[in-house]
Amino acid sequence: MGTAQRMDREKNVVGTIYIGQDVTELKDIDEWKISMMAMMSHELKSPLHGIIGLSQAMLLDKSTAQKGSVVMISNCATRLLDVVRNLMDTSELLHRRNRPLARDPVHLAGVAEEVVLLCQQAVDKRGVSTMKPSVKIINTLVEPLPVIEADAYRCTQLLYSLVSNAIKFTHKGSVTISASADDVEEKVTVYVKDTGIGISSDNLDRIFEPFDQEDRSEKRGYEGLGMGLALCREIVHQHRGTLAVKSQKGKGSTFQFTLPYKMPVEDKAEGKGYEDDKSVSLRVPATQTRQSTNISDLSGGWSNNSAPSAPVMGRAPTLDPLAARSTSSGAERDGPSKNLAGAQYLPDVGEDSQLVVLSVDDDMINQQVMTSLLQSSQYKLQVASSFGEALNYLLENPPPALILLEVMTPGLSGPDALRTLRKKYSAEVLPIIMISANGDKDTITRPSSRVGNLSTFSA
Ligand SMILES: Nc1ncnc2c1ncn2[C@@H]1O[C@H](COP(=O)(O)OP(=O)(O)OP(=O)(O)O)[C@@H](O)[C@H]1O
Ligand SMILES: [Mg+2]
Incomplete structure (x- = not known):
């Protein structure tokens, strides 16, 4: 809004002229740009996690030929993921939604x-x-x-x-x-x-x-x-x-x-x-x-460029979000305990048996990444593409050693699914880890790149 004085011929001020511009449309476009950015970033992250996860799984396999190329694929995807994360971070901050600053x-x-x-x-x-x-x-x-x-x-x-x-x-x-x-x-x-x-x-x-x-x-x-x-x-x-x-x-x-x-x-x-x-x-x-x-x-x-208010100081950015998560608060990481022996639904683990990890996620690439990661471990991956499928599995089988629950689970949100499961199974009987692509609170974040981290939870 701009103002100017209105004068008569004798240069006496006889009024004020106000000049305004309706910025509603511009603001709408801005809002739209920001939410587009958030949506795009989210959609870009899932396939990137897949690329990173699969290439890292390939690197775990000693027989992988062309290791150098796989490393480059992984590095490029990681770089791209950084860009996407930064985009999400910016759009989130610009939205100023739900995310108050820490004190x-x-x-x-x-x-x-x-x-x-x-x-x-x-x-x-x-x-x-x-x-x-x-x-x-x-x-x-x-x-x-x-x-x-x-x-x-x-x-x-x-x-x-x-x-x-x-x-x-x-x-x-x-x-x-x-x-x-x-x-x-x-x-x-x-x-x-x-x-x-x-x-x-x-x-x-x-x-x-x-x-x-x-x-x-x-x-x-x-x-x-x-x-x-x-x-x-x-x-x-x-x-x-x-x-x-x-x-x-x-x-x-x-x-x-x-x-x-x-x-x-x-x-x-x-x-x-x-x-x-x-x-x-x-x-x-x-x-x-x-x-x-x-x-x-x-x-x-x-x-x-001052305006209203302020934040920041230090948690170190990390290259391995999963590793960072495993030591910080959050996640249902009460971890598959060795104490399963006393549990009501003790899985029958014989000498040759493998501990079952139930992964609840409808993204086939995520599931494949998890399968590759667990391939050479003591865990056997059981896949459920919806919460309903997971419940059916639980009805017909003893509780797995661990459930990996995608936050955006089809059928029921991760947190709701967790609450439902907790009514029946205690953390000692059924450890559950929530995984998310977005770095949500109380989850571990994809790409989960190391089987070693899972064993931290299940030791
Ligand atoms: N210290 C600086 N010296 C000279 N130019 C600068 C400096 N800091 C910022 N700029 C200018 O301001 C622009 C915007 O900076 P900004 O940090 O937002 O973006 P960027 O560094 O280009 O990209 P990004 O931060 O997303 O990696 C830069 O592209 C550059 O033109
Ligand atoms: Mg910059």
């Missing part, structure tokens, strides 16, 4: 340390490290800094996006991470300063839009979808913080975000946290370099 005590120095490690491990699409010998990473963000209340995971994601951008767009010089705290305003500001290619002032606003990049041409030489800064902006907004950039073409850029020490009280009732897997797959760290420099002295000229 973790966040040590920003720890976050910075973790981010540097992650950047050191990151590789590009050719599998080459994204670090450049000509670019020095300088992390001056050290304690003592106040511990802030924020979403630790989102904080890591935020700083990682900024630092990885700085590295990507800098060919010579340095990337410096620093911070300052304001005890009066109770805010902490983090700076990521680089000596890279810079951004022209005309483009400073649009780079924060989803899928927008300064160079839109097809010949642009940098990887990426243009999602990182949109995600950063949303994270910062949700924490009631601010995000700003100052840049000079050819000289470098400084991005800064400010987060309050405490998240606003009105959000507290909603704050439940992100316990699901939000892994950003990156190759894992080696060592970390840290050097002391002064906190950046920044003033004026900021293109400000």
Whole structure:
């Protein structure tokens, strides 16, 4: 909405002209884009899990010829899965649905340390490290800094996006991470300063839009979808913080975000946290370099993308979501116990018998992946393509050693199916693990790539 004063011939103000634009349609298109993105991402993930799972199962088979090609297939699919996950993550954040931020005590120095490690491990699409010998990473963000209340995971994601951008767009010089705290305003500001290619002032606003990049041409030489800064902006907004950039073409850029020490009280009732897997797959760290420099002295000229609120700090992105899950909370992972001997429905496991794992999932590729994974193990896979089929199996057979229950089970949702089963079978008698493609809370996430992990549950 814009306004202008209306004057008469003598230049007296006689009124105000209001100019407005109806943005309802634009907002609808935005909403549609976001939900399309979520739907597409979801549909893309299932076949990718299949490709990753099957190629990893092939690699377990020692006789597999052309191992190198299979590894490449697996790596490509994993990479694509990362893109899809990031898409889902962004669309979820933009939707701001059902997913309130966690309220973790966040040590920003720890976050910075973790981010540097992650950047050191990151590789590009050719599998080459994204670090450049000509670019020095300088992390001056050290304690003592106040511990802030924020979403630790989102904080890591935020700083990682900024630092990885700085590295990507800098060919010579340095990337410096620093911070300052304001005890009066109770805010902490983090700076990521680089000596890279810079951004022209005309483009400073649009780079924060989803899928927008300064160079839109097809010949642009940098990887990426243009999602990182949109995600950063949303994270910062949700924490009631601010995000700003100052840049000079050819000289470098400084991005800064400010987060309050405490998240606003009105959000507290909603704050439940992100316990699901939000892994950003990156190759894992080696060592970390840290050097002391002064906190950046920044003033004026900021293109400000601040808005409402703030999150983030650290759970490390992981390459193996299943492994991560097996050690974290969640999932019905009361695990097939060795104590089955006392159970009412003891499976008759003789010397030559195999323990049965009942997999409830209508996706044949998922089932095939599971079959391949369990092939050389002590488990025999029994497949049910709906919850009804699973119930029939249970009526006619002793309880299996373990049920793997897809969250989106045809016939009944995973959680409802779980509740139904629990009325009849205790966790000791019938261990159940819920699996999901989406990294939902209390599940393990596909691709489940290792039989070893299953044995953790069944030991
Ligand atoms: N430190 C920087 N120096 C120069 N340009 C930058 C910097 N950070 C961001 N940009 C510009 O802003 C654009 C948007 O950044 P953003 O992080 O959203 O996307 P991306 O890095 O291109 O892709 P993605 O983050 O999805 O991998 C970049 O494409 C680049 O043009
Ligand atoms: Mg980026």
